[in-house]
């Protein structure tokens with residue numbers, strides 16, 4: 001008889017003898033560990049709901065997890081501790097029936113624990129998060145709407161200060177207004193790439209066992225390469241390996257990284273194998289545009305339950321409540337941008353894959369709720385469809401998908417570059433974008449442009465350092481104040 005079974009029988013007979021211990025002994029069936037840059041997450045898969053106590057000890061640094069009336073059935077040696085702050089895991093029996101798990105730690109951590117009820121994928125779980133002080137953003141959930149309002153106030157103040165400054169600088173001195181041009185920031189356009197799911201949350205699972213979290217990370221990394229290989233763009237990865245990030249946290253990271261655009265990459269499943277093709281989603285505040293959209297949004301929004309974000313945390317999220325006209329306007333503008341970029345992306349994706357729907361769909365995806373960052377969710381394909389599952393695993397197809405997504409995004413930003421970006425500077429042929437501008441069209445002449453803008457030709461030439469009358473189509477002229 002194996003010691004474990006003997007143990008169980010012993011515990012069972014003991015519990016039958018003790019009149020108060022009506023519940024059967026708990027079991028830790030499995031342990032899973034996810035190492036993220038700002039925290040490590042240790043998940044205990046439990047046979048039944050179990051009470052736990054978590055506390056730290058010093059010299060040497062340890063974290064102790066005591067589980068009431070439980071036994072360790074998991075293989076502790078099989079756990080890969082790489083990059084997790086944990087150097088060793090031990091367990092032992094305590095006070096007859098209780099289980100003590102001790103983590104030897106390599107660094108200071110702030111522990112946090114909570115239990116999760118069973119869902120489709122997992123049973124009862126105890127989640128222990130080891131957050132790294134100073135690196136954790138999870139403990140600092142900034143309300144995105146408050147942050148946005150604050151940023152807009154600061155921007156307004158700055159703009160006002162510039163107007164005040166400008167008022168002083170422009171003296172009535174027609175010949176000698178030579179304002180040294182501010183160096184153009186030529187900043188990169190930041191694309192936040194969000195590979196859906198991760199860690200505890202596998203996402204959808206294909207008929208032959210392909211995990212959504214794996215294929216979308218591969219596509220996300222290919223997209224990252226495309227973005228970073230293109231001058232004027234820079235990619236920010238919301239997650240770059242196998243760990244879970246809460247849905248709100250994903251948009252929070254994008255905001256922290258000052259993203260110009262956010263794209264969440266998925267490969268989802270429907271409850272029948274038939275549906276196939278790619279789709280592109282933007283946020284809808286009202287309702288979903290189709291039944292599939294509704295269904296997908298619901299299943300995506302469940303990720304936090306599976307991925308294991310503490311239920312209490314979401315109570316702090318207030319951005320369901322829209323505050324003020326300012327916000328409405330921003331949301332509308334952001335949504336318009338999202339739909340416009342979505343159209344471009346869909347167009348490009350349609351050249352490399354069948355489209356599930358011929359237009360950008362809308363639904364209430366939590367991950368798209370940034371009030372001021374245009375955001376899209378791309379369903380690269382239905383992993384529940386056997387053919388698409390195979391394609392999603394194919395590196396060549398993944399590359400095509402990544403290129404198509406980026407081609408759409410790039411097209412949008414080449415036409416509408418943010419003012420301080422390198423792309424804006426390039427569009428303007430190396431000219432500063434301060435003041436009014438005019439882009440020269442075919443057939444234009446200098447005198448015509450001057451009279452249209454009510455400035456003398458001489459001043460127009462002076463302001464643009466033009467010696468002769470030669471102008472080029474596409475050249476951007478600075479129009480001085482008349």
Ligand SMILES: [Zn+2]
Pocket residue numbers: 196197203204212266267268300
């Ligand atoms: Zn998904």
